[in-house]
Amino acid sequence: MTPGKKLEGLVAAAITPMTPDGQINLSVIRQYVDYLVREQNVKNIFVNGTTGEGLSLSIQERKQLAEEWVRQGKDKLDHVIIHVGALSLPESQDLARHAAAIGASGIAVIAPFFFKPTNKDELVAFLQKVASEAPGVPFYYYHIPPLTGVKIRVEELLDGIREQIPTFQGVKFSDTDLLDLAQCINKNGSEQFAFLYGVDEQLLGALAVGVNGAVGSTYNYLGRKTKLMLQAFAKPDLALAQKYQFLIGEFLNFVIKLGKLYTALVPFYILKCRLNAPEILLLLYPQNFLPERFHNEKLLLMQFPELIAAGSSKGADQASLREPTVTSFLLLQKEVQSCDSL
Numbered sequence: 140m141t142p143g144k145k146l147e148g149l150v151a152a153a154i155t156p157m158t159p160d161g162q163i164n165l166s167v168i169r170q171y172v173d174y175l176v177r178e179q180n181v182k183n184i185f186v187n188g189t190t191g192e193g194l195s196l197s198i199q200e201r202k203q204l205a206e207e208w209v210r211q212g213k214d215k216l217d218h219v220i221i222h223v224g225a226l227s228l229p230e231s232q233d234l235a236r237h238a239a240a241i242g243a244s245g246i247a248v249i250a251p252f253f254f255k256p257t258n259k260d261e262l263v264a265f266l267q268k269v270a271s272e273a274p275g276v277p278f279y280y281y282h283i284p285p286l287t288g289v290k291i292r293v294e295e296l297l298d299g300i301r302e303q304i305p306t307f308q309g310v311k312f313s314d315t316d317l318l319d320l321a322q323c324i325n326k327n328g329s330e331q332f333a334f335l336y337g338v339d340e341q342l343l344g345a346l347a348v349g350v351n352g353a354v355g356s357t358y359n360y361l362g363r364k365t366k367l368m369l370q371a372f373a374k375p376d377l378a379l380a381q382k383y384q385f386l387i388g389e390f391l392n393f394v395i396k397l398g399k400l401y402t403a404l405v406p407f408y409i410l411k412c413r414l415n416a417p418e419i420l421l422l423l424y425p426q427n428f429l430p431e432r433f434h435n436e437k438l439l440l441m442q443f444p445e446l447i448a449a450g451s452s453k454g455a456d457q458a459s460l461r462e463p464t465v466t467s468f469l470l471l472q473k474e475v476q477s478c479d480s481l
């Protein structure tokens with residue numbers, strides 16, 4: 140990890156590896172790190188967040204995952220950010236102390252989402268009590284109102300925040316309110332705080348208002364593609380950046396329609412191991428909850444040819460495809476791939 144380096148660029152939101160019997164699978168994290176660095180050129184990770192379903196894990200599991208990511212990321216990753224948010228303040232504080240003790244490069248916290256803060260002061264008070272348990276660790280507010288239901292504007296939250304949380308370093312902004320985001324950046328400057336966007340399918344819009352980077356699930360497997368968009372935007376070649384965004388958007392639209400299961404099964408092929416988020420286990424067991432197409436490994440394999448490019452070439456057998464959705468997916472994949480040569 141690189142202490143002091145500003146958090147920017149792409150941050151992959153880690154999936155939680157699970158064993159078939161529902162235990163967290165720490166043994167594949169080293170492979171996961173190597174895959175991200177080598178195949179996706181992504182050197183930042185966000186652990187125990189939404190994608191990793193940190194809130195569905197026990198405190199002990201969250202700590203074990205954090206430890207393993209920090210250990211395996213030591214000389215390979217720039218940043219290992221641990222989400223330590225919880226409904227219980229003492230648990231969140233415990234996780235923050237733990238993240239500090241193991242040498243995490245940052246911690247992030249969502250707003251409590253059951254008994255919700257009703258105003259900025261209540262929210263800041265909660266965040267402050269967590270951040271102060273890790274006084275040497277950069278702190279990020281994780282704003283995700285579609286899931287927390289806490290809609291306190293970040294612009295308002297940031298007003299005077301450093302006085303109350305000296306370690307405050309930035310915001311992971313997982314919302315579509317670009318007006319709020321733009322005003323945050325306009326008033327605070329992206330030099331002072333890091334603004335990381337969390338709605339992958341519309342990252343280009345957030346780049347236009349000045350974010351420093353992005354945290355998201357899709358950078359696990361579209362990291363390289365998205366970096367091409369970042370490069371085009373920085374050049375600046377807006378038309379090219381738009382082409383990438385449109386194609387990535389189409390691709391994601393399709394993945395989203397298929398459901399999270401598809402995204403979470405991808406690493407099964409990448410890492411050649413079972414890598415299921417907790418929610419996926421609910422879908423897998425009992426088996427009859429699972430739509431028939433998920434049983435067919437071959438179909439799945441074909442849907443992510445880019446991700447397994449270095450692996451087998453089994454992906455090309457379109458003749459056996461019956462589902463029109465899968466065919467369209469493959470066509471989109473092809474388009475996204477051909478984007479490299481735009």
Ligand SMILES: CC(=O)N[C@@H]([C@@H](O)[C@H](O)[C@H](O)CO)[C@@H](O)CC(=O)C(=O)O
Nearest residue numbers: 152188189190313337338339354355356
């Ligand atoms: C609601 C949700 O899961 N949002 C994702 C996005 O990356 C999302 O998967 C993507 O934009 C596709 O919709 C991230 O913002 C979540 C995230 O970074 C995390 O795992 O903490």
